[in-house]
Amino acid sequence: MIRKYTIGNPIPTGSVVTPVKAEEGLLPGWAFDSEGKTLSYSMREDDLVYGLGETVRGMNKRGWIYTSNNADDPFHLEDKRSLYASQNFIMLIPGKLSGRQIGGEGGEAGRDGLSGGLFGLYVDTPGVIHFDIGFTDLDTLTIRFEDFDADIYLITEDTPRKIVKELRALTGRSYIPPKWAFGFGQSRWGYKSADDIREVVDSYRREDIPFDSVYLDIDYMERFKDFTVNKENFPAFEDFVTEMKEEGVHLVPIIDAGVKIEEGYSVYEEGVRNKYFVTKEDGSELVGAVWPGRVHFPDFLNSKARKWFGRCYSFLLDKGIDGFWNDMNEPAIFYTEDRLNSVLEQVDQFKGRDLGVMEFWQFRGLVTSLENNRDDYKTFYHDYDGTRVRHDKVHNIYGFQMTRAAGEAFEELCPDKRILMFSRSSYIGMHRYGGVWTGDNKSWWSHIKLNIQQMPGLNMCGFLYSGADTGGFGADTTEDLLMRWTAVSIFTPLFRNHSALGTRSQEFYRFPKVKQFRDLVRLRYALLPYIYSEFMKAALGDDMYALPLAFVYGDDERARRVEDQLLIGESIMIAPVYEQNALGRYVYLPEEMKLIRFRTDSDYDEEILPAGDHYIPLKLNEVAVFLRKGHCLPLADLSAAAGPVKGMEDAFSCPLKFITFEADPEDYVRYDDDGITRI
């Protein structure tokens, strides 16, 4: 059941597709403080709180304060309150103290009128809000609003997955990418030319590592201008796209939010002519700077500008491109022209003086505060289809609306084709138009764990097509880190190796253990029939692909607290190693399961393990999959392939083989393409 409560006069976000009539009265079970602009809820000690999508820390969000305030911040540290996205959905899963268990039959009447204590809460507002989930006080959940305007949807059902289903019914079906987007993709900020790309492709082919795509970061553009191609480094781009396609490789270019200010550049000129850019108080276009230098930002909240920008993608679609990633759309701003000028003025006063420490910090602070300064978001405006709105009031939906621009255009321009699209910034609702990658992470072991922990949060908010930069974007990777991380990413729908300019190169073929990397990637391709099928079930069934154990074994006190294992689809659980130099790890089995220890897609052993705690030895090249009882795991039998397995199509054309645990392969419902194929 969904009930809606409206506070104040919320600015619409475009998130909800199925309108719900607002209830009278206040949110039941919550204390309302209009002066403090807060809503508060008393948690029992053993309640769990899930949700908030792509945020730092654990799956259970208790013990920190999270701020929805989309931010370009490459330091995904424990004490960060905001990352790139605002996914304002939380779910409270009560424990025994609430007098009720999850998944149990019936149970006692709920507390606070909240259906036994289990509930989901979606706070729909485009502005800044804070979720204090036991930070200030361990057992108090407080939502604090900067503007007390929001539509709040309270969802009560008797299982977590039914709540997720309701949220999806409210906000729309999840985006489904093309099938090839489930293959492996190589990326790096630093591929500068068609020849650089050819070298990547040749190296992967030489090492017999399957892959389906190569990503183009900002360097493919002409002076970082959206919807242009650098003609010097990518001569005859269209032919190159064709050449790659014939090789079975999809090129996936990046699109940034900012549009370069440059005379004669048609996107810029069209935008100015039609007033499609955000404006300052005086009506002139905001001048910010990102990669191209000085830019204007498209007003994605303006439906006409959105339509225009979406159609710009045809520049690349027409050249055969069928996938994109939207970046810098929080929006990231290196500096605004106004602030830079002001800072350069102020810097003068520090000259020729004996700077005390406080003055020095002031001087330094002036300069370091130029980048992504929150105050800049108060200096420009949107034409939100007739209403002028200051950016900070709608900040969190900017990236969403950019990706919506693309998604709506794709529906119009290529109605019969799925186009790959994922975005850095997001908001619930954007899940209808694209997936997300988890942004500029680091080559840190802790970020392997974060990757695991972010998956279910994203899934419950609708972002099924998601994944992290495997091996880490920033910082230097190591061979073992990359290998353990890859063993996670072979299970995430988006599986991409991506890294930053200046860091250690991390294409798989660069390492001595290239054979083990090949085996891992081949395992991904062997798993594709399962991964694709389970993804489609989740997408079409408004369900989740990656689930925390608490969502399925909510009555199991131990399972409720497991933070580093995931259920992937209906059949399997994974428990990746994310600690350096570890030769195994502990795993909790909530029920009897069959351990499949993969060394390659054809070399693995199977062992039935009882429910309970296990230490599972796992060498660097081994991957543990736990098959649930009564289930089976279909695998593409790559050994039966007609030729080399180069990509997704080769894998899907292999015969299936099944690993089973007291189940009949006939009973596995397999989704292939859009429909259901009964095997």
Place this chain on the structure above:
Amino acid sequence: MIRKYTIGNPIPTGSVVTPVKAEEGLLPGWAFDSEGKTLSYSMREDDLVYGLGETVRGMNKRGWIYTSNNADDPFHLEDKRSLYASQNFIMLIPGKLSGRQIGGEGGEAGRDGLSGGLFGLYVDTPGVIHFDIGFTDLDTLTIRFEDFDADIYLITEDTPRKIVKELRALTGRSYIPPKWAFGFGQSRWGYKSADDIREVVDSYRREDIPFDSVYLDIDYMERFKDFTVNKENFPAFEDFVTEMKEEGVHLVPIIDAGVKIEEGYSVYEEGVRNKYFVTKEDGSELVGAVWPGRVHFPDFLNSKARKWFGRCYSFLLDKGIDGFWNDMNEPAIFYTEDRLNSVLEQVDQFKGRDLGVMEFWQFRGLVTSLENNRDDYKTFYHDYDGTRVRHDKVHNIYGFQMTRAAGEAFEELCPDKRILMFSRSSYIGMHRYGGVWTGDNKSWWSHIKLNIQQMPGLNMCGFLYSGADTGGFGADTTEDLLMRWTAVSIFTPLFRNHSALGTRSQEFYRFPKVKQFRDLVRLRYALLPYIYSEFMKAALGDDMYALPLAFVYGDDERARRVEDQLLIGESIMIAPVYEQNALGRYVYLPEEMKLIRFRTDSDYDEEILPAGDHYIPLKLNEVAVFLRKGHCLPLADLSAAAGPVKGMEDAFSCPLKFITFEADPEDYVRYDDDGITRI
């Protein structure tokens, strides 16, 4: 056995106290590349590498590159190569592949002439070196020198602890602090006045939480000048010290490396008059800036300057102070006058121009590179007792020599008294004069684990008296983080709660669960007889207080890889919880042990557990101690105290009680004060 190999012409560090004659020839088993300035060693896949003291990442240092280059860096992240200290000692513990096990009898002849593969290596050089321990190539250990000058000590023995003992014989006995320094201490950057301190003291007393010290961060000084007291905020300081002492509270002021430039300030004037400060190429004193604003840095490498600075501590000793912490002694430099002037000049050129992104980064980089700029270390010189040496060539021993200044002065000024001293920056050799705290950590759960992992590295390098800022220095703490962290710190010799200005206050009495904090701190005091005794055994026996399992159970393949459990002294193992919202953790027992689950010092249960893997439930207020078979744990029986247990003395005057596991309390050799007390 210790063998010394000299490369080039190393600058002496003062680290070694027992001279060793250099061998002819090259370091056996290592490849020598004089052009690349490297030494390389081929590791077997299952070799472990321990050491390097206070560095990031795991106990087993494999898989990263560590640079000895003392740095004031408050972001102790996985990808950092340098922290505050240079502790250039590593130990390679071979696995089965080397044909030999540790702790086993005899065994096969070693490989590479290295006594069965087990060895320690101490690289004594004051300059910058890099330990690439399987970063570039998983199985290669390379030491790269910026200057190829070093004394290298190769230590081969048949157990890790014998190697540690040899290292200690080479570099001297570990510092022993006064007994009260094993009590709990409260600290915060932000206590501004005697009344602030009184409030802390009163609050702890009111909550009946024992403690022995309160730390004074920079604010106690007059304008941040060393060896001054702010008369306004601390009127009649000497009386205040006495008042606190009568309360049983030791005040522990901070001393920074930089000396404020201020006419009429005697320390400054004496330093200038006697040429005790480091100088630039032209012979004039370097002007840097730290907390006091513009400062000169004492030339701690000059024995006369060292003697002078050491005697300055008497200003505070004479007022009754008996403990200090030395800070900012890498040295940290916010900016040098020369670089600041140059940057302010250069900033001009950016005015009135359209800054492209690259120019903007250049502008920003100019300003952000002011702080702790490594190039500044090339602009000043020491008078190293007659030889002029550029700072960067001896950078890593600066903090060591500062603390040596203090330590040597204390021996002279108060020969019969132990003075508390610990330092932020260090180098092996400094362990004779003081302990260390692990610097400006954060309120991160990962830093609880780092705290655990840094302890054995520090111990093997001689730094027995050590500990972390409990609850985290930077970032905001949470009540549960502080509690889990405290459950670790009650076992570290230095037990201090410290936090930074601007972060959430974290004195124990500020939280709702103050009773549980009281119980934890009381447990520390109950453990004091054991902690003190085991510390003294380690110090007097040139042994370790906190040991990795691999040092004791080196033949146990599983124990060798345990990264989050520690042996504390001879009787116990600890396995702290360091994950938020966890209600327990996995523990590996290398042998049958008795679990003692403490809720308070008098409320605990005991359970004998077999060797192997266990999941141990541990509530937020519970502490697990694992008692080894044939051992016993003495506890001060606080329940038998005559009055309230206010501090260390009260605990030590309680009768002892023993928890035993097939052992006789009579057999426990207890060290009290300097001597051995047979119970």
